[in-house]
Amino acid sequence: xxxxxxxTITIDGKECKGEFGQTILEIAxxxxxxxxxxxxxxxxxxxxxxxxxxxxxxxVDGFILSCQEKATDGAIITTQSQELYRxxxxxxxxxxxxxxxxxxxxxxxxxxxxxxxxxxxxxxTQSFTAKDIARPIENWGYVSYDPSLCIxxxxxxxxxxxxxxxxxxxxxxGGYSSTIENIKxxxxxxxxxxxxxxxxxxxxxxxxxxxxxxAWELTKIPSSCPHCGAGHDVIYEVKKGKVYRVSNEAEFxxxxxxxxxxxxxxxxxxxxxTKAFNRAIEAFNSxxxxxxxxEISNEEALILQKLKxxxxxxLISHEARAYQRFMSAYSxxxxxxxxxxxxxxxxxxxxIIIMGSRVNDDAPLVKYSINMASKHHRARVAYMHPIxxxxxxxxxxxxxxxxxxxxEGVSALLVDILLxxxxxxxxxxDILNELDIGNLSxxxxxxxEELDDLAKSLNKKVGYSLVIGADLYSHPRAENIARLLALLxxxxxxxxxxxxxxxxxMGISLICQLDDEVKGKTIGYNVKGDFxxxxxxxxxxxxxxxxxxxxxxxxxxKRVVPINVALDYGGYILNDIAxxxxxxxxxxxxxxxxxxxxxxxxxxxxxxLPDSYSITGEENRxxxxxxxxxxxxxxxxxxxxxxxxxxxxxxxxxxxEHFSPFTAKSKILKSKAYLLGSEQFAIASKLKDGNRxxxxxxxxxxxxxxxxxxxxxGTIALNPTYDMGLSTALLSSYRFNRLEKVGS
Amino acid sequence: MGLEKFKNRNVGTQNYKxxxxxxxxxxxxxxxxxxxxxxxxxxxxxGLWVTLREMINALFRGKMxxxxxxxxxxxxxxxxxAIHEMLRLLESGHYRCIGCGLCEKICISNCIAxxxxxxxxxxxxxxxxTINFGRCIFCGYCAEVCxxxxxxxxxxxxxxSEQRASFSLFEDMLTPIDKLNLQQEYQGFGAISPNxxxxxxxxxxxx
Numbered sequence: 037x038x039x040x041x042x043x044t045i046t047i048d049g050k051e052c053k054g055e056f057g058q059t060i061l062e063i064a065x066x067x068x069x070x071x072x073x074x075x076x077x078x079x080x081x082x083x084x085x086x087x088x089x090x091x092x093x094x095x096v097d098g099f100i101l102s103c104q105e106k107a108t109d110g111a112i113i114t115t116q117s118q119e120l121y122r123x124x125x126x127x128x129x130x131x132x133x134x135x136x137x138x139x140x141x142x143x144x145x146x147x148x149x150x151x152x153x154x155x156x157x158x159x160x161t162q163s164f165t166a167k168d169i170a171r172p173i174e175n176w177g178y179v180s181y182d183p184s185l186c187i188x189x190x191x192x193x194x195x196x197x198x199x200x201x202x203x204x205x206x207x208x209x210g211g212y213s214s215t216i217e218n219i220k221x222x223x224x225x226x227x228x229x230x231x232x233x234x235x236x237x238x239x240x241x242x243x244x245x246x247x248x249x250x251a252w253e254l255t256k257i258p259s260s261c262p263h264c265g266a267g268h269d270v271i272y273e274v275k276k277g278k279v280y281r282v283s284n285e286a287e288f289x290x291x292x293x294x295x296x297x298x299x300x301x302x303x304x305x306x307x308x309x310t311k312a313f314n315r316a317i318e319a320f321n322s323x324x325x326x327x328x329x330x331e332i333s334n335e336e337a338l339i340l341q342k343l344k345x346x347x348x349x350x351l352i353s354h355e356a357r358a359y360q361r362f363m364s365a366y367s368x369x370x371x372x373x374x375x376x377x378x379x380x381x382x383x384x385x386x387x388i389i390i391m392g393s394r395v396n397d398d399a400p401l402v403k404y405s406i407n408m409a410s411k412h413h414r415a416r417v418a419y420m421h422p423i424x425x426x427x428x429x430x431x432x433x434x435x436x437x438x439x440x441x442x443x444e445g446v447s448a449l450l451v452d453i454l455l456x457x458x459x460x461x462x463x464x465x466d467i468l469n470e471l472d473i474g475n476l477s478x479x480x481x482x483x484x485e486e487l488d489d490l491a492k493s494l495n496k497k498v499g500y501s502l503v504i505g506a507d508l509y510s511h512p513r514a515e516n517i518a519r520l521l522a523l524l525x526x527x528x529x530x531x532x533x534x535x536x537x538x539x540x541x542m543g544i545s546l547i548c549q550l551d552d553e554v555k556g557k558t559i560g561y562n563v564k565g566d567f568x569x570x571x572x573x574x575x576x577x578x579x580x581x582x583x584x585x586x587x588x589x590x591x592x593x594k595r596v597v598p599i600n601v602a603l604d605y606g607g608y609i610l611n612d613i614a615x616x617x618x619x620x621x622x623x624x625x626x627x628x629x630x631x632x633x634x635x636x637x638x639x640x641x642x643x644x645l646p647d648s649y650s651i652t653g654e655e656n657r658x659x660x661x662x663x664x665x666x667x668x669x670x671x672x673x674x675x676x677x678x679x680x681x682x683x684x685x686x687x688x689x690x691x692x693e694h695f696s697p698f699t700a701k702s703k704i705l706k707s708k709a710y711l712l713g714s715e716q717f718a719i720a721s722k723l724k725d726g727n728r729x730x731x732x733x734x735x736x737x738x739x740x741x742x743x744x745x746x747x748x749x750g751t752i753a754l755n756p757t758y759d760m761g762l763s764t765a766l767l768s769s770y771r772f773n774r775l776e777k778v779g780s
Numbered sequence: 781m782g783l784e785k786f787k788n789r790n791v792g793t794q795n796y797k798x799x800x801x802x803x804x805x806x807x808x809x810x811x812x813x814x815x816x817x818x819x820x821x822x823x824x825x826x827g828l829w830v831t832l833r834e835m836i837n838a839l840f841r842g843k844m845x846x847x848x849x850x851x852x853x854x855x856x857x858x859x860x861x862a863i864h865e866m867l868r869l870l871e872s873g874h875y876r877c878i879g880c881g882l883c884e885k886i887c888i889s890n891c892i893a894x895x896x897x898x899x900x901x902x903x904x905x906x907x908x909x910t911i912n913f914g915r916c917i918f919c920g921y922c923a924e925v926c927x928x929x930x931x932x933x934x935x936x937x938x939x940x941s942e943q944r945a946s947f948s949l950f951e952d953m954l955t956p957i958d959k960l961n962l963q964q965e966y967q968g969f970g971a972i973s974p975n976x977x978x979x980x981x982x983x984x985x986x987x
Contacts, residue, residue, distance in 0.1 A: 140880030140927055141904040165984040173902050180902075247896050247904035250881045 043109040048116065060102035060113060061089055066652050071115050072124060072156065074131070074149060075189035076103045077234055078287050078653045080198045081412065083190050088124055088153070091115050099123065125157045131187050132159060134168045142185065142238040146251040149236035150187060166212055177224035178297065178704075179232045179240055183215045186239035192216060192231035199290050200227035200400075201407030203430060216240070226293030226693040226705065227400070233286040233296075244297070244704045245281040254280055258647050260589050260597040260657070262331060262582035263695045264292040265538045266379070266401035267591025269647075269657060272299065272583065272602035279583070279602060288653035292400040293693040298702035299583065303571045306578045306607035313608050316577045317616050319567035320347075324556030327352040327563045329765035330539025331571070331696055332610075333587030333599065334637075335627040337540070337547040339614045340561075346618055349559075350551040353544050354768035355537035357552065358509040360545035363534065365515035368671065369522035373546075373636060373664035377501060377531035378593045383408040385501040385531060387494045389450070391420040391521075392443055393505020394754075396427045397692045399535045401592065402503055407431050409501075416493050420446060421507075422772070423687065423754075426747040434490060440685055440752060440772040442480040444513040444675040447520040449476050453487045454494075460527050467672055476675065501531040509537075510770045519672045536592055538695040543590035546635040546661075561610075562697075564762040569610070572697050574762060580605040581698060586625050586642065588658060596637060597658040598645045636661030684721035684775040686711065686755045688733070688767060694758040711740040713753030718744055720751045721775050730779045736763045737778065856935045858967030861918045864911060865934035866954040867966070873957055876930035877950075879904045883922035883931055891915035892922060909950035913939065924970035932966035 041056035047069050054063035059082065064071050074086035082104035090099035094112035099120070102113075114120070131150060139145045171183040188207070193216060196205040204220040205228070216239075218228075232240040254273035261268050268291055271283045279299045284291045326340055326349045344351050367373050382388070383405040396403045409415035410431040419425065419432040422440040429435075438446045452468055460468070477484050494500065502524055508517050524530040536542035544550070558565035561579065568575035571582075582589075584605035588596045611624045621627060628645075631637035638659055646656045693705050700707055711729060713721070723729055725744045730737060738755065748754070752772070757764050805811040837843040847854055856862070867876050879896040891912040899905035923932045931953075955963045965971075973979070 140882070141878050145880075161981060162983050175902075243898070247879070247898040249896070250885070252885065253881065 041109075043107060045107050045109070045111045045113060047113045054107055056106075056109075058107055060091060060093075060100070060105050060107045060111075062652065063107050064102065064113075064115065068651070069115060071102055072153060073103060074127075074153065074187070074236060075191060077191045077194065079290065080191070080194040083194055085188065085190050086127065088127055090120060090123055092117060092120060121157075125159065128153055128157045128159055129162060129164055132162060133164050133166050134184075135187075136184050141247065143241045143246055144185075144235070144238035144251070148238065169213055171215070174218070175243060176218050176221055176228065178226050178243060178293075179228045180243045180246055181216060181218070182239050182241075185237050186216060187237055188214050188216075189236060190216075191234040191236065192228075192240050195231045195234050195290070196228065198411045199404050199408060200225075200230045201403065201411075201428070201431060202227045204228060205231055224706070226297060229293055229296040230286075230290050233283060233291075242281060242297075249275055249280045256283075257600050257602045259583075259599045259602060260591070261292060261295040262540075262589065262599065263294040263298060263538060263699055264400060265330075265536045265541060265592055265695075266292065266399065267589050267593065267595060267597045268292070268295075268401055269597075269649075269655075270295050274602055277604060285649050288649050288655070290401070290404050294400075294695050294699045294702075294705070297693065297704040298699035300703055301572065301581050301698040301701045302583045302603045303573065303578055303581050303605065303607075304603070306580075306605060308607055309577070312577045313612070313616075316567060316569065316608075316613055319557070319559055319576075320613060320617055322557055323349070323559045323566065325350040325352055325551075325554050325558045325565075326561065327554065327558050327565050327765070328544075328561035329353070329563050329696065330355055330537050330541045330544060331562055331582055331698055332540060332544070333582065333585060333624070334540065334543040334547060334590060334596065334631055335587040335624045336585075336610050337544045338627045338631055339610055339619065339624070341548045342619055343614060343617060344549065350553070350555055351548050352552075352554055352558075353541075353548070353550055354765065355506070355509070356541045356544035356548070357550040358506075358514065358768070359534075359537055359541055360550055362509045362514045362518045363545065365518035366522045366534070367666040368669045369519045370526050371666055371668045373666055374594055374661065375532045375534045376525055377533040379405045379533070380593070381499070381531045382406065382501045382503070382533055384413060385409045385415055385499040386413050386497040387416045387418075387499065388501045388503065389418045389420065389490070390503045391446065391450070391505075392507035392511075393503065393535055394421060394423065394425055394687075394689050395419075395503060395505065395535070396425055397689050398505050398538075399592070400692055402533065402535055403428065406503070413499075416497060418490050418493075420450075422750070423752050424749055427692075434486075434493065436482055436486050436490065437750075438480040438482050439680050440687070441511075441678055441681050441770070443508055443511050444517050444520075444678065445476040445480040446482065447508075447517045448675045449473065449480065449482060449487055451520045451523050453491045454524060454528050454530075456491075458527050460523065461670055463670055464523065464672060467674060470674060479678070479680075499531065500529065501533065503533050503535065505535045506537060507771050510768070512770065513676060513678075516673050516675065523672070533592065536590075540589045542592070542594075543588075543596075546590060546637070547632060560762065562762070563765045568762060570762060572701060572761070578607045580607070580609055585609070586623075588628055588631075588642065588645070590661070594636070594661045595655075595658050596631070596645075596661060598642065598647055634664065636664045638662065681772055681774050683751070684713075684717055685752045685772050686731070686733075686775050687752050688757050688771045688773075689754045690756045690758045694756065696758055697761050697764050700759045700761075707759065709740065709756040709759040710743040711738075711753050711755050712743055712745040712748065714748040714750060715744055715746070716749065717751050717753045718742070721753070721777075729775075729777060731775055731777050733773050734767050734769050736760065736766055856937070858971075859969065860935065860937070861920045861923075861933040861968065862935055862937040863913070863933070863939070864922070864953050865932050865936075866909075866950060867930055867932060867963060868955045868957070868960055870960065870963065873960055875906075875954055876928045877906050877909070878928055878930070879906045880927065882925045882927065886921045886925045888919060888921065889915045889917050906950065911948050911953070913948055920969045923966070923968060926970060929966055929971065932970075933968055 047064050052063050052067040071089050073089045075083045084104050089102045091102045092114040093100045174181045193205045197203050202225040206219050208215050208217045254275050257272045259270050269284050272279050273281050282296050282299045416433045417431050418434045420436040525532045560568045569577050569579045571579040583602050586601050625642035628642035629639050645658050648656050723742045727742045730739050884892045884894050893910050895908040896904050897907045
């Protein structure tokens with residue numbers, strides 16, 4: 037941002053400081069001055085449909101809408117007066133025309149903006165009238181819409197367009213008969229839950245929650261998302277030992293659909309099973325390796341690391357290990373332990389390159405940020421991936437297809453074109469100069485003109501971002517890819533976000549010293565081992581799931597965020613095992629302050645972690661990892677030649693609303709796992725729609741029904757992995773694999 | 781007025797009249813005469829006849845003077861707060877409860893528990909409703925807060941039962957559908973006032 041000018045305005049006699057470009061409402065809120073609003077939603081652009089936020093500006097005729105009017109230096113503003121009160125009162129009267137008097141059964145009752153404002157403006161009579169029309173209730177799948185309750189504030193439409201990017205909701209204009217319509221009703225987007233969460237009245241509500249409880253009966257327990265790795269805030273709403281729904285600070289933040297609807301993953305009705313516990317201790321004493329999935333907290337990861345130091349276990353966590361290796365190579369060029377980018381900067385970028393991740397499915401919050409950049413800042417978005425994604429075609433301005441497996445070459449090409457006019461150390465420049473661009477371009481199947489177009493389109497933009505994902509971490513040449521891409525952060529000023537593996541992959545990679553090879557007997561934690569600790573049943577000893585634990589997670593924003601206990605758990609926890617094995621700590625959260633400082637963690641007690649948003653939307657949850665400098669060696673290599681993966685290829689990719697066996701437990705999320713491929717894939721693999729196919733990846737046998745998805749192209753099919761239970765976290769290889777059918 | 785006057789308890793005139801009672805027998809002969817006369821006079825049967833006569837009148841001539849509890853009960857005031865009843869809509873026979881949860885919320889002894897769900901007709905349905913009468917203090921708040929006059933206090937004041945559960949379920953409190961014609965409108969706390977019609981403000985109907 038260039039030269040911000042400070043301005044001073046007077047609101048209700050109080051001098052308020054702000055920045056040029058801020059609206060009157062923003063400055064007023066930042067200074068604790070209340071201006072009533074109905075349609076204003078901080079995270080989207082001003083909607084300006086309610087006119088409640090009117091203020092009086094001295095010297096200007098008529099009222100001004102404070103939500104969209106930028107403040108000018110020296111303005112004198114009145115927010116409360118007789119006329120303004122009457123104006124607002126009339127607006128509220130109009131909102132209440134024919135609004136059904138069914139607060140008694142309405143889900144929003146108790147947290148309804150319309151109720152609150154009707155009370156606030158003392159409305160006890162109605163002087164306006166309109167002939168009512170029939171408005172049938174619609175069930176859209178995850179959400180239900182009651183048009184007679186709708187006040188047409190358009191918040192839901194804005195969230196669906198500007199934030200989640202499903203673009204399913206539209207306003208159907210028609211004066212008094214205006215409604216919201218779902219133009220993609222057959223897709224049944226789970227992200228519409230985000231639109232429902234901002235509804236100020238009971239018009240758009242979650243179908244699963246509808247009429248099941250009054251808002252005021254639910255105890256709100258703040259926590260963080262255990263599924264998607266973005267660590268965004270979630271609030272579990274609990275009554276009598278059951279989660280009824282999950283909400284969030286919808287004014288400022290947005291959730292992934294997995295956490296909104298995948299909340300029923302608790303390991304319930306577990307009691308202390310002493311025999312199983314003793315067997316677990318024996319198993320720990322006789323095992324050499326602990327394999328675990330990403331769905332553990334930072335504290336648990338630290339316990340495992342301490343056990344490693346105490347007993348010499350080998351710690352195996354495939355995804356986190358790949359990420360750890362990738363980031364460690366990355367830091368050899370960038371000089372920092374972690375990437376520089378975060379989602380907020382990403383959402384303000386004007387040029388974004390996505391590479392090596394099917395971002396819509398892998399990281400919904402990253403997709404939201406990219407969508408925000410596209411909608412709010414007209415960002416150019418280049419999507420580089422072997423498979424085109426029709427779900428993000430509305431925001432992608434350039435799709436660059438490369439061959440599966442050629443990521444190293446793609447990185448080299450990208451670095452070459454983007455660093456062409458930028459000064460870099462000579463040893464790096466030498467290698468870049470030696471690149472055989474023609475050959476690389478042939479190998480990766482990217483045309484040189486495509487890259488030229490990309491470079492040209494980025495030319496005049498400010499704020500570049502690069503999003504990279506899991507395809508790269510598990511690539512055989514991941515380390516060189518990391519080094520190449522780190523150059524962009526170091527020398528081209530790119531804001532890079534390396535999407536961490538779902539769950540708490542980043543936390544594990546920062547806390548544990550992970551090993552590559554399994555040796556001896558294994559203990560599996562949420563993974564199949566010789567002795568299995570499991571939070572989703574089917575193991576030898578039960579463990580609490582993340583909804584039943586307190587602790588911290590590490591988020592994509594490099595933030596350490598707290599999770600709290602929403603549901604009771606009666607069994608043994610990892611800390612009990614650790615204490616029996618020789619560690620000594622009363623609670624798991626006693627480890628919070630001991631998280632490794634050399635990875636950027638801070639010496640802060642769990643109980644003193646903040647968990648709130650400020651009135652202007654500043655996130656104040658947990659703390660941000662401090663930057664850790666690392667040694668730079670500036671070593672990059674030329675890309676190796678690679679052998680393409682031909683024939684029918686399958687790509688391990690979960691649908692947007694699923695991440696792990698924990699989300700697979702959800703009864704609300706649609707969850708039939710199919711192998712999805714195009715018609716081309718069907719021909720290449722000799723499969724027909726509805727055929728059953730068995731194949732093996734990393735010794736895990738998949739038995740899937742094949743479905744043709746007409747939105748896909750090419751010979752790559754999507755293979756979900758979330759439903760594989762204790763085997764899910766055993767996957768370790770590159771995400772693209774040749775389809776090797778087994779059996780018949 | 782001072783307090784002195786009140787402290788004077790000797791108010792009114794003290795003109796007691798002495799009854800002319802017979803004197804107790806003095807001599808042994810007199811005492812003997814009294815015993816003999818009391819023994820041989822048939823006064824006992826005079827008294828027994830009175831009882832017998834009243835019994836015959838009550839049982840066979842329909843001249844009963846007392847309430848035949850438990851066969852017969854006195855009408856109870858509409859404001860008496862006994863075991864709850866759940867009323868039905870007179871027209872449709874559907875129960876009046878809309879599942880708003882206000883009774884559960886207002887209950888000061890936390891004895892009401894309810895669960896609701898989204899039913900097939902896209903309406904809110906009460907799936908569970910219980911009142912724990914071991915805790916209920918019969919304060920009447922639930923009846924007063926109920927916007928639909930659905931939960932009311934009935935006249936059933938005998939709280940003895942073999943099991944508490946026998947009158948705490950929704951169905952037990954609900955007016956039996958075949959006795960809908962006997963359902964009485966509630967007059968107690970929370971009932972609409974007799975002049976309710978006069979207090980209604982009409983919504984403008986300009987169209």
